[in-house]
Amino acid sequence: MTGRPDLSTPQVVTINSDADVVRVRQLVRTAAVAVSLSLVDQTKLVTAASELARNTLVYGGGGGAEVGVVDSGRRKGIRIVFSDEGPGIANLELALTDGYTSGGGLGLGLGGARRLVDEFEVQTGTGQGTRVTITKWARSM
Amino acid sequence: MHRVPVLKIGDLLLVSIQVDMEDQTALALQQDLSDRIVQSGCHGVIIDITAMDIVDSFVGRMLSTIAAIARVLDAETVVVGMRPAVAITLVELGLSLNGIRTALNVERGMELLARSRQDDADHVRGSDSDTAWMLALGPDPDHPTATAS
Amino acid sequence: MAITADESSRFAALLDSHAARLVERWTEVTAASVRGRMTEAELRQQVQELHRALRAALAEGQFDLAADASGALRATLSEMSRSRAQQGFTATETAVSVFALKDALVDVLDVRSGDQRALADYVTASGVVDQLGLFTFERYARSREELLADQAEQLLELSTPVVKLWEGVVAIPLVGTLDSARAQVVMERLLQTLVDTGSPYAIIDITGVPAVDTQVAQHILKTVVAARLMGAECIVSGIRPQIAQTIVALGIEFGDIATKATLADALRHALRTIEQSRRGNGSAARGAREA
Numbered sequence: 270m271t272g273r274p275d276l277s278t279p280q281v282v283t284i285n286s287d288a289d290v291v292r293v294r295q296l297v298r299t300a301a302v303a304v305s306l307s308l309v310d311q312t313k314l315v316t317a318a319s320e321l322a323r324n325t326l327v328y329g330g331g332g333g334a335e336v337g338v339v340d341s342g343r344r345k346g347i348r349i350v351f352s353d354e355g356p357g358i359a360n361l362e363l364a365l366t367d368g369y370t371s372g373g374g375l376g377l378g379l380g381g382a383r384r385l386v387d388e389f390e391v392q393t394g395t396g397q398g399t400r401v402t403i404t405k406w407a408r409s410m
Numbered sequence: 411m412h413r414v415p416v417l418k419i420g421d422l423l424l425v426s427i428q429v430d431m432e433d434q435t436a437l438a439l440q441q442d443l444s445d446r447i448v449q450s451g452c453h454g455v456i457i458d459i460t461a462m463d464i465v466d467s468f469v470g471r472m473l474s475t476i477a478a479i480a481r482v483l484d485a486e487t488v489v490v491g492m493r494p495a496v497a498i499t500l501v502e503l504g505l506s507l508n509g510i511r512t513a514l515n516v517e518r519g520m521e522l523l524a525r526s527r528q529d530d531a532d533h534v535r536g537s538d539s540d541t542a543w544m545l546a547l548g549p550d551p552d553h554p555t556a557t558a559s
Numbered sequence: 560m561a562i563t564a565d566e567s568s569r570f571a572a573l574l575d576s577h578a579a580r581l582v583e584r585w586t587e588v589t590a591a592s593v594r595g596r597m598t599e600a601e602l603r604q605q606v607q608e609l610h611r612a613l614r615a616a617l618a619e620g621q622f623d624l625a626a627d628a629s630g631a632l633r634a635t636l637s638e639m640s641r642s643r644a645q646q647g648f649t650a651t652e653t654a655v656s657v658f659a660l661k662d663a664l665v666d667v668l669d670v671r672s673g674d675q676r677a678l679a680d681y682v683t684a685s686g687v688v689d690q691l692g693l694f695t696f697e698r699y700a701r702s703r704e705e706l707l708a709d710q711a712e713q714l715l716e717l718s719t720p721v722v723k724l725w726e727g728v729v730a731i732p733l734v735g736t737l738d739s740a741r742a743q744v745v746m747e748r749l750l751q752t753l754v755d756t757g758s759p760y761a762i763i764d765i766t767g768v769p770a771v772d773t774q775v776a777q778h779i780l781k782t783v784v785a786a787r788l789m790g791a792e793c794i795v796s797g798i799r800p801q802i803a804q805t806i807v808a809l810g811i812e813f814g815d816i817a818t819k820a821t822l823a824d825a826l827r828h829a830l831r832t833i834e835q836s837r838r839g840n841g842s843a844a845r846g847a848r849e850a
Binding site: 489495517 | 572695746747751753754757759782783784786787788790791833836837
Binding site for chain 2: 287289291294295298308309311312313315319320323332338378380381382384385
């Protein structure tokens with residue numbers, strides 16, 4: 270094994286403040302470097318994570334992010350799960366539309382984050398909290 | 411909370427963002443910069459983001475807001491030093507940073523600001539013909555084709 | 560196929576007691592397959608290393624190629640596979656370097672005499688060698704894959720040179736088919752060059768590109784927008800009539816992106832714009848003041 274950080278088990282960050290959003294970004298960056306994502310892919314993933322971590326804080330009223338390494342056999346990637354116990358998203362399709370915002374932002378958070386990653390999944394519903402899972406794969410081995 | 415320093419250089423304000431900013435830090439910068447523009451009477455602001463490895467929608471919005479506020483206060487803002495990976499990501503994210511002028515580096519940013527405040531006193535100098543700019547730009551003034559016309 | 564600790568130690572002892580003869584014969588058989596493309600001394604050294612690593616792994620008790628105790632052996636095999644792949648040897652030629660140990664063992668054990676013990680030892684050893692052979696083959700295949708990937712990448716780099724045309728103007732002449740992967744590399748290289756050279760103008764010349772599909776056109780568009788975010792302007796030149804038709808037919812909006820017929824026109828346009836901005840605020844501002 271090399272001197273890389275141990276990500277064999279997913280690492281969890283609680284998101285309850287601005288500083289936690291920064292912590293999520295830093296952990297995701299370290300993880301992305303560890304699986305050799307290209308610089309552009311690292312930047313895309315960290316940006317997506319930043320958007321979603323802020324959503325978790327602002328709309329979900331806080332929650333957590335779980336950052337782990339995934340391995341498809343052929344290539345490695347990073348999977349991040351953001352979860353909160355907030356009010357949930359009533360109309361997911363609308364929330365994924367560019368320009369739609371309920372929190373005074375630019376409305377690019379959810380839809381924008383989706384374009385920055387390879388896999389994007391949302392589980393939500395009114396009063397059920399929100400769980401967003403994103404995955405970014407390294408381009409080659 | 412960390413505060414981003416605002417430096418006054420000549421008649422410009424220079425902000426160099428060196429840390430991974432918390433959202434509160436970004437909001438504080440917005441406030442500080444507005445105050446400094448009024449205090450200093452500067453008409454140009456350069457925000458250097460060379461050190462930033464990501465710009466998300468929150469920071470993008472902060473940059474747009476700063477530029478808009480500065481404009482109201484009669485100052486022009488140039489954002490300089492955006493990294494290629496950051497630019498590519500912003501395009502994918504769908505953030506266009508409307509209303510913000512950009513330049514490759516601090517030096518180019520200063521040129522841009524100097525130009526836009528310049529009284530076009532030199533307008534009388536030179537003509538509009540193509541040869542005029544060839545002469546002015548030629549890397550080698552002694553080159554025969556440059557002096558031909 | 561698992562073998563017992565006892566079988567392991569018997570195999571180790573065998574390797575030990577007949578070390579010289581085994582290495583000799585092993586080298587001989589390997590040399591015959593690689594036919595003069597490696598020196599005898601080189602081969603002998605490799606065989607000796609393999610012999611030593613195998614003996615060490617067997618001496619650790621019950622042999623298991625995947626275990627920690629076999630780490631050094633795996634490393635030796637990997638290294639050999641990699642160097643063979645790089646030198647252009649075939650998979651068979653590489654595998655023979657391991658399987659040759661069987662030939663050597665047949666001689667040493669005198670299997671043909673029908674001695675039961677010798678036969679049992681040979682079966683054990685043969686099983687181990689098969690494992691090593693398979694491992695080698697796998698590593699060889701992986702090395703080849705990596706080699707091909709590296710070459711493809713190098714080719715990509717070679718095929719997308721970014722050149723400085725003038726102070727403040729860089730150009731990227733694209734030649735050949737642009738697929739999405741290449742377009743992405745092109746985009747990143749061009750933008751990096753803008754930073755490295757401090758050039759506010761970039762010309763993307765697609766004279767040498769036979770066709771453009773939606774994805775590639777999108778990549779070019781994104782490059783232009785990204786460059787603008789960084790404070791640089793792109794000019795697209797050399798758009799062929801067919802490509803212009805495709806762009807319109809696909810409904811791709813090139814918007815306010817400057818397009819020019821030739822690279823020369825694009826350069827002229829860039830230089831004129833530089834000069835205008837040097838004089839003052841560009842034509843728009845001047846026009847406004849004159850009005």
